[in-house]
Structures are given as C-alpha cells and as structure tokens.
Amino acid sequence: MEEISTNDTLERKKAMIIKAAMEVFAQNGYAKGSIGDIAAKAEIGKATLYYYFDSKEALFMEAVKLAYQLFFENIEKQVASLVGFEARFRALVRIPIRYIYEHVPILFEARNSFPEAYLAELETLQEYGRQRMRNNIHRLFQEGLAEKKVDDRFSFEALSNVVHDWMMMAELNCDLHERQMIMQKLEKEQDLLIDLVLYGILKRG
Amino acid sequence: MEEISTNDTLERKKAMIIKAAMEVFAQNGYAKGSIGDIAAKAEIGKATLYYYFDSKEALFMEAVKLAYQLFFENIEKQVASLVGFEARFRALVRIPIRYIYEHVPILFEARNSFPEAYLAELETLQEYGRQRMRNNIHRLFQEGLAEKKVDDRFSFEALSNVVHDWMMMAELNCDLHERQMIMQKLEKEQDLLIDLVLYGILKRG
Amino acid sequence: MEEISTNDTLERKKAMIIKAAMEVFAQNGYAKGSIGDIAAKAEIGKATLYYYFDSKEALFMEAVKLAYQLFFENIEKQVASLVGFEARFRALVRIPIRYIYEHVPILFEARNSFPEAYLAELETLQEYGRQRMRNNIHRLFQEGLAEKKVDDRFSFEALSNVVHDWMMMAELNCDLHERQMIMQKLEKEQDLLIDLVLYGILKRG
Amino acid sequence: MEEISTNDTLERKKAMIIKAAMEVFAQNGYAKGSIGDIAAKAEIGKATLYYYFDSKEALFMEAVKLAYQLFFENIEKQVASLVGFEARFRALVRIPIRYIYEHVPILFEARNSFPEAYLAELETLQEYGRQRMRNNIHRLFQEGLAEKKVDDRFSFEALSNVVHDWMMMAELNCDLHERQMIMQKLEKEQDLLIDLVLYGILKRG
DNA sequence: GATGAATGAGTGTTCATTCAT
DNA sequence: GATGAATGAACACTCATTCAT
The missing domain is CATH 1.10.10.60 (Homeodomain-like)
Structure with missing residues (x-):
C-alpha cells in the first residue's frame, strides 16, 4: 500500500x-x-x-511520448463525438495540424544532437504513432465506404498512408511568435484543401 | 579589370x-x-x-538566401523542361519537398534565437519566396485552364495559395540520417497524393 | 543553525x-x-x-564595493585613534591616497565598457561614498573650529565639498561625454582650492 | 629636396x-x-x-608624447601671457587639470599591459615632463620670492617637487609592482603638502 | 608605400552533467 | 529522495598582428 x-x-x-x-x-x-x-x-x-x-535526451523522449499521447487522446475523442464520414474526415485533418505545427519541427531539430540509441527509440515511437493514425484513417474510410461516400478507386492501405503522411505536414514558414494568426489562416485554408481532396481539381470528361 | x-x-x-x-x-x-x-x-x-x-545570424541569412535561390533555379528549370499541365503539376509538387525537408525546420529553429532585425529580413525573404512560388503555380493553372484540364470551380487565387501552402509542408518525422530512403518514399507517395488531388475521393453521382 | x-x-x-x-x-x-x-x-x-x-560587470561592482568598504573602515579607524585637528587632518589626507591610487583609474576605465544599468549603480555607490567622506571632513572641520585651529574665512560646506572632491582626485561620477560641464565645475572649485593653498586654512595666532 | x-x-x-x-x-x-x-x-x-x-604600444607612446607636448605648449603660452605671481600660479594649477583628467588614468591603465621595454621609455618621457614642469614651478616661485609674495619658510626644491608631484595627481612613473616605495615617498611628500594646505604659501603682511 | 585578407590566441558566457551531503 | 555547488567543454565573437601583392 x-x-x-x-x-x-x-x-x-x-x-x-x-x-x-x-x-x-x-x-x-x-x-x-x-x-x-x-x-x-x-x-x-x-x-x-x-x-x-538520465539525460536531456531521455527527458526529451518522455516529452515526445506525452505529446503523442495527448495528441491521440484529443483527436480520437473529437472524432468520436461527430457523425458521418465528411464531418469526421474534416476533424481528422484539422486537429493534427496544431500538434504537428508545435512539435514536429522540434523533433526534427532534436535528431541532430541525438545519439544512436535514442534515435532508434524515437523511430519506434513514431512508427507506433503512424500506425495508430493509420488505424484511425482506415476505420474512417471504411465507414465512408459503408456510407457509399468514398470512391472505391483507391486501395485503402495506400490511401490511408498518403492521407496520414500529408496530415503530418504543416505550414512551417511562419513566425513562431504569431501562432494564433497562422492557426486561423491554416484552419481557413483547410476547408478549401479538404474540398479539393474531396472533389479533385480535374474536370471529368 | x-x-x-x-x-x-x-x-x-x-x-x-x-x-x-x-x-x-x-x-x-x-x-x-x-x-x-x-x-x-x-x-x-x-x-x-x-x-x-558580421555574425552567425548574418551568415545564416545568406545561407537561407542561397537555399532559396537554388530551390527556385532547380524548380523552374525542371518545370520548363516538361510539357503539359499534369506533368508540370507533378514536378511543381515533387521538387519542393527536398528543399523544404532540408531547410524549413532549421528556419523554424533559428527564429527562436534571432534578434528582431534579422527576423524582419527573414520575413521579407520568405514573402519574396512565397510570391515567386505563387506565380509559378498561378501560371501553371492558367495553362491547365487553357488546356481545359482544370476544373474552373475554384478561384485561381485561393487555389494557388492553398496548393502553395501545402507544398510548403513536408513529412518531417523521419530520420535525418536516412534521407535517401525517405525521399524515395515521399516521391512514391506523392504520385498517389497527386492522383488524389487531381481526381478527388468522392464518388460522383 | x-x-x-x-x-x-x-x-x-x-x-x-x-x-x-x-x-x-x-x-x-x-x-x-x-x-x-x-x-x-x-x-x-x-x-x-x-x-x-551574473557577469563580469556584476563582479566588478562587488569588487568596487569591497574596496570602498575597506577604504572607509581603514580611514575612520585611523582618524578615531588620533587626537587633535592637525593630526586627524593629516590622516584624513594621507590614507585616501593609496585607495585612490589603486582603484580610481580602474573605475574610470571600467565606465567605458559598462552598460547603463551598472553605471547607475556605480553612481549610487559613489554618491554614498562622497556623502560618507563629506561627513568625515565636515566633522573634522567642526572640531578644528571648536579647537579654534581653523580659520573661519571659508564656509564649511564649500570647504568640505572642495576638499572632498579634490581628495577624490577628480569628479568621476560623470558621463565621459559630458566632460565640459565637469571641467567647469572643477575649474570653479579650483579657485577655492587655490585660495586654500595660497593662504592656508589655519588661523594665524 | x-x-x-x-x-x-x-x-x-x-x-x-x-x-x-x-x-x-x-x-x-x-x-x-x-x-x-x-x-x-x-x-x-x-x-x-x-x-x-611597430605595435600598439609604440603608437600609444607616440600619442602620450603628443599629449605631453600639447600640454606644455599650452601651459607655457598661457602662463607667459599673465602677469604677477598669483595670476600665474592660478594658471599653473588650472591648466594641467584637463590634461591630467583626460590622460592620466589611461596612462595608468596602459602600464598594466606594457612590456618592460616600453615601460622604461614611458618612464623617461615622464621624467622629462616632470623636469619641465618642475622648471616652470621653480621659475614661478622665484618670481614669487622676488615679488616678496611667497613665504620663504619652504625650500624651493622641495616645494616645487611637491607641487609638481601633486599636480600630476599621483606619482605615476613607478613600477606598479613596487608600490610600497612609492607610497612611502608620497607619504613623506604629503607632510610638506599638508603644511602647505594648513598654512598656505603666501607671506602674511 | 599601402593594404586587403587572414588568423591565433584569447574573451566572457552558457549549459548539461556530477557529486557530496 | 533532493539539491546546492561545482565544473569541463564548448560557443560566438574580438583584436593585434602578419603577409602577399
């Protein structure tokens, strides 16, 4: 006790x-x-x-793990609270942005001063994150299919991989001290982006 | 002489x-x-x-300028060597990735230790880059329209902004020491992504 | 404990x-x-x-404070151990010399590399020193008067100010860039000093 | 030619x-x-x-020589333009102040980084200055005597030495590492100086 | 005669890390 | 468990001095 x-x-x-x-x-x-x-x-x-x-690296690893955990808790809770493929898809694209924006470049930077041992651990952690994200996306697309919303031209695997990977990108060339404005800009742009992904840009002939 | x-x-x-x-x-x-x-x-x-x-900051600024210059020289040369909207669009998406991947997170990091004076210069440089990129994209979409390849549902301005901004993002969670593999992975993924952007994911009907 | x-x-x-x-x-x-x-x-x-x-400047400030403290402890102890105006006056003139000789030019030099913040603190410290010295001189002259040793031709205030300032060898708490004003002040004081040298301060009897 | x-x-x-x-x-x-x-x-x-x-030290030496030269040219011209012991004495005390104020602490500071060779040269230069100053003072006091203005209680030699040394604000031409001896010399001279301050140099009449 | 270009030696300062308590 | 005190190693930057031209 x-x-x-x-x-x-x-x-x-x-x-x-x-x-x-x-x-x-x-x-x-x-x-x-x-x-x-x-x-x-x-x-x-x-x-x-x-x-x-043990070291700055070890502590950083733990900080990264925490950020991951909060990220997934947040995203999964929000997606669960919504109904329908489109709404959930939009949420799944929107939410990661802030986390990515705040943490990914730092991850990047850290790698440069990391010894091998920690790099491997970091890789493992990221692979875990990727998998979890892929699962979320995969589940979502299956729902979309069931709802007959999603085109079946693409393979699920490839599709969720791609969507995940692009989800992991972010507008980086911005002033760190003006995050609020950037976030607003990004969130507005996302609607357009999502439209683009949903409907495509090529004319059908 | x-x-x-x-x-x-x-x-x-x-x-x-x-x-x-x-x-x-x-x-x-x-x-x-x-x-x-x-x-x-x-x-x-x-x-x-x-x-x-004069200082580490000043030297860094010059390094950033050089990276920008090489970036645009490369992208514009390659785009010019290709024919047709689709081919050029693919190039315009593909090429920036490596540059972004290599330089943007460092730009991000640098901001944290930069004095005001250099931040302003950095901003100016980035605005210039954004504009030049936007011009490339804009020109490309006009060609696409002329070729009747591009759907005219979207406004040019908004569209080129969005495409540009997403172009400025990149897969960051990768091992810096294994860039070759990542680059190959990214380049493969991009094809799928581009398909996605070109044709959209929603069923018509 | x-x-x-x-x-x-x-x-x-x-x-x-x-x-x-x-x-x-x-x-x-x-x-x-x-x-x-x-x-x-x-x-x-x-x-x-x-x-x-915190810094070289901060440490230097402490060194100056220590020098001041030792200076006054020494001078006041010695003056207290002597009897009579003349003996005490001799002591009050003699003792400062070593301290001034050792420390003042360095104070002078330091000002050139000091940031504003420390200059202000230095000023405060010097003002404190000036006051303490003036008190010592003033007390001594009052004793001299009481002993009917000192000529009452000079005003106490002016006299102790002048003796103090000259004892300090030069007015140091001044902006190096405003030498003109200081010079004028010194030149005015010099008249009093020169009178003093020409005619002395002791009553003839 | x-x-x-x-x-x-x-x-x-x-x-x-x-x-x-x-x-x-x-x-x-x-x-x-x-x-x-x-x-x-x-x-x-x-x-x-x-x-x-040849070096920073050599250039500094020349700068010191120039300052000396300007100093004496100035002082001697001004004294020559005045009439009577008192007026000339006042001038002889006043004029050096600015030069001392501006140059002496720097001389002081420089010694600390000077190699032996230059220290000797500096010494020579200062000895020359002392002599020239002593001559000026000596001449002045002889005039004062002739005018029956100056009390003959003090020896000429000692007096002009003391006045000169104090005018120089502190005996500078000394080895910093042999301060003890200098201090002793100054302390002896101080007695004469203090007598001077206490009793003045002018004859009462 | 004059100097642009180059540098070794040194400066104040920071920081992750250790260790005795 | 917790930490105050201590430090080696590194860093950005400066400056008197040299040397090829």
Whole structure:
C-alpha cells in the first residue's frame, strides 16, 4: 500500500517534470530549451531532475511520448463525438495540424544532437504513432465506404498512408511568435484543401 | 579589370563560406551548427569568417538566401523542361519537398534565437519566396485552364495559395540520417497524393 | 543553525571571489583583468564564478564595493585613534591616497565598457561614498573650529565639498561625454582650492 | 629636396595617425581603444598603420608624447601671457587639470599591459615632463620670492617637487609592482603638502 | 608605400552533467 | 529522495598582428 502510494507520488512528480519539459521544448525548441528552464518550470532543482531522468535526451523522449499521447487522446475523442464520414474526415485533418505545427519541427531539430540509441527509440515511437493514425484513417474510410461516400478507386492501405503522411505536414514558414494568426489562416485554408481532396481539381470528361 | 577579378575572388570566397554554412546548418540545425564547424568546412580560420560576415545570424541569412535561390533555379528549370499541365503539376509538387525537408525546420529553429532585425529580413525573404512560388503555380493553372484540364470551380487565387501552402509542408518525422530512403518514399507517395488531388475521393453521382 | 553555517560558507566563498577580483582588477585594470585570472586566483572553475555572479560587470561592482568598504573602515579607524585637528587632518589626507591610487583609474576605465544599468549603480555607490567622506571632513572641520585651529574665512560646506572632491582626485561620477560641464565645475572649485593653498586654512595666532 | 618633401609627407601622415590615436585612446582608454578604430579615424588601412608603427604600444607612446607636448605648449603660452605671481600660479594649477583628467588614468591603465621595454621609455618621457614642469614651478616661485609674495619658510626644491608631484595627481612613473616605495615617498611628500594646505604659501603682511 | 585578407590566441558566457551531503 | 555547488567543454565573437601583392 505504502509502496503504491510512494510509487504514485514518484510517478506524479515524473509526470510534472515531463509536462514542464514538453512546454519548454515546445516553446524554445530542443537546443534552446534548457534543463535549467525545465527544472525552474517544474519547481525543482536541476539535480533533482537528474534523479528522475538520465539525460536531456531521455527527458526529451518522455516529452515526445506525452505529446503523442495527448495528441491521440484529443483527436480520437473529437472524432468520436461527430457523425458521418465528411464531418469526421474534416476533424481528422484539422486537429493534427496544431500538434504537428508545435512539435514536429522540434523533433526534427532534436535528431541532430541525438545519439544512436535514442534515435532508434524515437523511430519506434513514431512508427507506433503512424500506425495508430493509420488505424484511425482506415476505420474512417471504411465507414465512408459503408456510407457509399468514398470512391472505391483507391486501395485503402495506400490511401490511408498518403492521407496520414500529408496530415503530418504543416505550414512551417511562419513566425513562431504569431501562432494564433497562422492557426486561423491554416484552419481557413483547410476547408478549401479538404474540398479539393474531396472533389479533385480535374474536370471529368 | 583587376578590380573585377579581385572582387570576383572575394565573392567566390564568400560564396564558398555560404555554401559551407548551408551544409553545416542543414546537417546540424542552427543552434548546433557552429561557426567553428563552418570555418573548418570552408577551410579558413574562424576569424576569417568574421572578416566576411558580421555574425552567425548574418551568415545564416545568406545561407537561407542561397537555399532559396537554388530551390527556385532547380524548380523552374525542371518545370520548363516538361510539357503539359499534369506533368508540370507533378514536378511543381515533387521538387519542393527536398528543399523544404532540408531547410524549413532549421528556419523554424533559428527564429527562436534571432534578434528582431534579422527576423524582419527573414520575413521579407520568405514573402519574396512565397510570391515567386505563387506565380509559378498561378501560371501553371492558367495553362491547365487553357488546356481545359482544370476544373474552373475554384478561384485561381485561393487555389494557388492553398496548393502553395501545402507544398510548403513536408513529412518531417523521419530520420535525418536516412534521407535517401525517405525521399524515395515521399516521391512514391506523392504520385498517389497527386492522383488524389487531381481526381478527388468522392464518388460522383 | 545549519542554515546559518551553510549561508556562512557560501558568503565566505563569495567574499573570497570578490577579494580575488579586487586584486586582479587592481593589478590589471578592468579590461585586462580576466574572469579566467580571477577564477584561477580564487582557485575555482570559471563556470563556478558564474554560479556566484551574473557577469563580469556584476563582479566588478562587488569588487568596487569591497574596496570602498575597506577604504572607509581603514580611514575612520585611523582618524578615531588620533587626537587633535592637525593630526586627524593629516590622516584624513594621507590614507585616501593609496585607495585612490589603486582603484580610481580602474573605475574610470571600467565606465567605458559598462552598460547603463551598472553605471547607475556605480553612481549610487559613489554618491554614498562622497556623502560618507563629506561627513568625515565636515566633522573634522567642526572640531578644528571648536579647537579654534581653523580659520573661519571659508564656509564649511564649500570647504568640505572642495576638499572632498579634490581628495577624490577628480569628479568621476560623470558621463565621459559630458566632460565640459565637469571641467567647469572643477575649474570653479579650483579657485577655492587655490585660495586654500595660497593662504592656508589655519588661523594665524 | 625631394627627399625632404617625401619625409615631410611621411611625417605629416605619421602625425595624423598619432593624433587619431591620441583621440581614440583619450575616449576609450588603452585596452578599449582599438587599432581598428584608430586606423578608421586616420582614414587608412590597419596594415598601413603597422607600416608606420611597430605595435600598439609604440603608437600609444607616440600619442602620450603628443599629449605631453600639447600640454606644455599650452601651459607655457598661457602662463607667459599673465602677469604677477598669483595670476600665474592660478594658471599653473588650472591648466594641467584637463590634461591630467583626460590622460592620466589611461596612462595608468596602459602600464598594466606594457612590456618592460616600453615601460622604461614611458618612464623617461615622464621624467622629462616632470623636469619641465618642475622648471616652470621653480621659475614661478622665484618670481614669487622676488615679488616678496611667497613665504620663504619652504625650500624651493622641495616645494616645487611637491607641487609638481601633486599636480600630476599621483606619482605615476613607478613600477606598479613596487608600490610600497612609492607610497612611502608620497607619504613623506604629503607632510610638506599638508603644511602647505594648513598654512598656505603666501607671506602674511 | 599601402593594404586587403587572414588568423591565433584569447574573451566572457552558457549549459548539461556530477557529486557530496 | 533532493539539491546546492561545482565544473569541463564548448560557443560566438574580438583584436593585434602578419603577409602577399
């Protein structure tokens, strides 16, 4: 019992540090996101941080895992709350953008200073994320088929892969300090984009 | 005459340094791409580098400009060598990917450590790039219209904006050290994506 | 208790670093007195020094404060140990010389590389020093008057101001770029000083 | 003839550089007064400066010599234009202040980075200055005596030495590493000075 | 005579990491 | 468990000086 509650406290503390790390890395990037800032945000000493995590890389890995988890929790909850293929498809395209926008470039940056060991772990994590995303998309397209909304010209596998991969892209050439405006712009553009994907641009002859 | 050849040598040296900088920044990112590494790659002393450039930021700006220039030279040359709307559209989508993939996340990262003055210059440069890209896309769609290939349901402006913005996104969650494979994967995926954009996913009827 | 002894150790270490800084700056001046030398003299790592002090400027400020403190402790102790106006006046003139000789030109030099924030603090410190010195001089002259040793031809205020300013060898708390004003002030004061040298301050009897 | 005019040009150029150096050193101090700034102010290339002068120290020496020369030219011209002991004494005290104020702390600072060879030359230069100043003072006091204005209680030699040394704001021509001796000398001289302040130098009548 | 180009040696400062307590 | 204190290694940047032309 005591063990459990102790472990609980420990895990809760770890979680707090990871959350702080996620915020600091999201704001400043990997290189500029310093251990000192994270410790300060978590309101602990720098050395304490090293009691819980082996290195900056290890902590970053945990922050990435947390971001992934929040991302999927959010997306799946929202998709579940909607009805019909089109509505769900739109949601599935829209929601990832902010997460991608905030976290992916940092992932990218981090890779450059990562030792092999962590790169492999990162890869594994990303493969897991890709799979989960693909599942979501796959399920959605099957619903679309059942609803007779989706053209059956394309294979499911390829289609969900492609949609997933493009979902993982984002408008990057923007000012980090003006995220709100960008987000609004992106969200408006998405409607057009989605129309484009839904109806295509070529004339039928 | 002598003046010209002297300036020429000087400019050639500057260009070499910028090239070295572009490579180092592309490989290591902005924060981890050190002046020392760049100087070593350019085979000059660190202090010499400061004879040619005022600061790391200034040098980075030049590296970004070079990447932009190479990007547009490449894309426009390739598009010009192809015939017909579809072929050109495919090229215009495919080629940017590698450049975006290599340079955009670094741009992102750099912003975090950039002083106001350089941010403004960066913005200007990006606006220029956006405009030039938009022009390419716009011209292409007009050709598509003339060829009666493109559906006229969408406004040109909106359409070229959207296509441009999505063109500026890229598959980021990949291993920087295995770019070749990723690039191949991306290029395969793009065909499917392009089909998708060209024909849409919804059944007509 | 433990708190106190811990703080004590910390403060003692800080004090050691400040002392080392004071010595290095006194020997080499501000620009040539390097952080590395100070750390070496204090037998700590350079980075450790930055654990205790924010910057070279901040450390220099502390060194100046220490010099001031030692200066006044010394001068006031010695004056207190003597009897009679003449003896005390001699002491009050003699003692400052060494401190001025050792520290003032360095203060001067430092101003050139100091940011605004520290200049203001320096000003405050110097104003405090001026006041404390003026008090010492004023008290002494009142004693001299009481002893009927000092000629009452000069006003106390003006006299102690002038003696103080000249004792400080030059008005230092001035903007290097506003030398004209300072020069005018000094030149006015000089008349009083010259009277003093020409006629002396002691009553003839 | 041609030789002479060439030498003339050469000397004129040297003089321009020295003037620039004097100004830069006066403004920024020795350490912060950079060769680059001086070359820019003299409107020549940095390398050209090294064609005319061996090193920063050598150039500084010349700047000091120039300051000395201007100082004496100025002071002697002004004293000569005045009549009577008191007027001349006032001038002799007033004029040095600006020069001292502007140049002495820099001299001080420079010693710290000077190699032996230049320190000796500096010493020589200062000894020359001292002598010339002493002569001026000596002459003045003889006039004062002749005018029966000056009290004969003080020896000429001692008096003019003391006045000179104090005018120099502090005995500078000393080895920083042998401060003890200097301090002792100053402390002895102070007694004379203090007598002077206490009793004045003018005869009562 | 004049200098553009080049640099080695050094500066102040940062930061992930360790260790004694 | 927790941390204050300490640091090595690195970084961007400066500057007096040199050298080929």
